[in-house]
Amino acid sequence: MFEGFEERFVDVAADVKIHCMVAGGGPPVLLLHGYPQSLALWAGVAPRLAERFTVVCADLRGYGDSSKPKGAPDSANYSFRVMAGDQITLMHRLGFERFHLVGHDRGGRTGHRLALDDPGRLLSLAVLDIAPTQAMFMETNRHVAAAYWHWYFLSLPAPFPERLIGADPDYFFETCFETWGKMPIADVPPDALEEYRRCWRDPAMIHASCCDYRAAATVDLEHDEADTGRTVDCPALALWGSEGFMHHCFDMGALWRKRCSNLRTETLPGAHFFVDQFPKETAAIMADFIGA
Numbered sequence: 001m002f003e004g005f006e007e008r009f010v011d012v013a014a015d016v017k018i019h020c021m022v023a024g025g026g027p028p029v030l031l032l033h034g035y036p037q038s039l040a041l042w043a044g045v046a047p048r049l050a051e052r053f054t055v056v057c058a059d060l061r062g063y064g065d066s067s068k069p070k071g072a073p074d075s076a077n078y079s080f081r082v083m084a085g086d087q088i089t090l091m092h093r094l095g096f097e098r099f100h101l102v103g104h105d106r107g108g109r110t111g112h113r114l115a116l117d118d119p120g121r122l123l124s125l126a127v128l129d130i131a132p133t134q135a136m137f138m139e140t141n142r143h144v145a146a147a148y149w150h151w152y153f154l155s156l157p158a159p160f161p162e163r164l165i166g167a168d169p170d171y172f173f174e175t176c177f178e179t180w181g182k183m184p185i186a187d188v189p190p191d192a193l194e195e196y197r198r199c200w201r202d203p204a205m206i207h208a209s210c211c212d213y214r215a216a217a218t219v220d221l222e223h224d225e226a227d228t229g230r231t232v233d234c235p236a237l238a239l240w241g242s243e244g245f246m247h248h249c250f251d252m253g254a255l256w257r258k259r260c261s262n263l264r265t266e267t268l269p270g271a272h273f274f275v276d277q278f279p280k281e282t283a284a285i286m287a288d289f290i291g292a
Contacts (some may be wrong), residue, residue, distance in 0.1 A: 001043040001191050002021045002043060002047070003047070003106070005047075005050075005055075006022045008020050010089075010094070010095070011084045012047065012085075013086065015067060015069045016067040016086060017066065017067050018058055018059065018061065018067075018090045019039070019064055019066045020057060021039060022056050022096075023050045023054075023055055024050030024052070024054045026052055026053045027053050027099075027123065028053065028091065028099040028100065029054065029101075029102060030087060030090075030091060030100065031046060031055065031056065031057045031060060032101065032104070032106075032107025032110055032111060033059070033064070033107050034103075035105055035212070036106020036196065037061075037062030037063070037064075038199045038211060039057040040064075040191070040192045040195035041276065042195060042275070043191065043279075044114070044189065044276075044282075045275065045282050046281035048279075048284075048287070049283055049286060056094060060083050060088055060107060061082070061086050061210070062078060062204075062205065063199065063205060063209065064195075064205075065074050065084075068097040068138070068204035068205055069208075071158070071207060071210075071211030073209065074215035074219060075211040075212075076215060077211075078208065078215045079108050079215040079219045079223070080106075080112070080113035080215070081219075082122060083212075084111070084113045084114035084118075087101075087114065088114065088118060088121060092180075099123060100122070100125075100126075100290045101115075101125050102126040102286055103126070104129060104130065105128070105130060105285050107213060108127035108128055109133055111126075111127060112127060112232065112259075113220070114280040116227050116230055123234065123290075124236065124289065124290060125260075126289060126290075127236070127288060128239050129244055129272050130240075131192065131250045132256070132259055134224040134228075135217055135255055136151065138149070144216055144249045144251050145234055147180050148180055148182065150213075151217070154210045154213035155210070155214045155217040157214075158211075159211065161210050162206050162207050165206050165207055165210075166203055169201045170200075172250065173196070173197075174226045179272060182243060182272065183270070183271055183272070183273045186277070186279060187212065188273070189276060231260060231261045232259060232261070233256075233261045235289075235292070236260035236263050236264070237265070237289045238256040238260070239268065239272075239282075240267045241269070241274040242268065242271060244270070244272045247267070266289075268282065268285070
């Protein structure tokens, strides 16, 4: 995977290095993955985008081969604000002060927070298969809770979820793909699945990812509530899977139009993990949006 890309480990904080892959030329594009994945998500997308853009694929803190500091008592060191700060520093140290950002799942939430906290930083923002974090908690119902049960399980106090997941990480995370992800594990590209397994078997990743969800239910929600009514004003794209729970549980276009003043919407077949299933089509939509 990532033939022709340069692998980098970049210091972004005293205790955090961000792992990334870089290639291409032209306008900079930062690609951020989601849960429970790593930058391997973009293996089929990044080379296509690198034909026109400078592509940076990064692991979020706590995931992949980026640093995984122990969670603070309030999990604030895994807030989207902190993770956005990691990526701003990463791009600065790579020489990019402004950039396009494409984020799937947790990466999209990180991008949304970055756009609110530092609105001049992004040339554009694409959020893939997510409803806004505030809506996930405050506009939920029994259907969302049943589909996205892991939000409530992972946010339980340590070490309860960590111990249960750690007993059989492959079973837990592969079940995530097949239940709320609605994607047979056999459909995940083998090279990517090997990377996902390597990373999610690390107890530090299990702990960090739980802290990510603990922060979402507390400090991130506080940040979002403080920004109620604010919009993202750079060009924005909301892209989701037409067979996924997000599509069936929320009016995705309406939710994102409340939060983005210059919004485009698109769908692809498949459910939450459509990037793994349709990398060529995902790359084509991204290239058209970013290059517009």
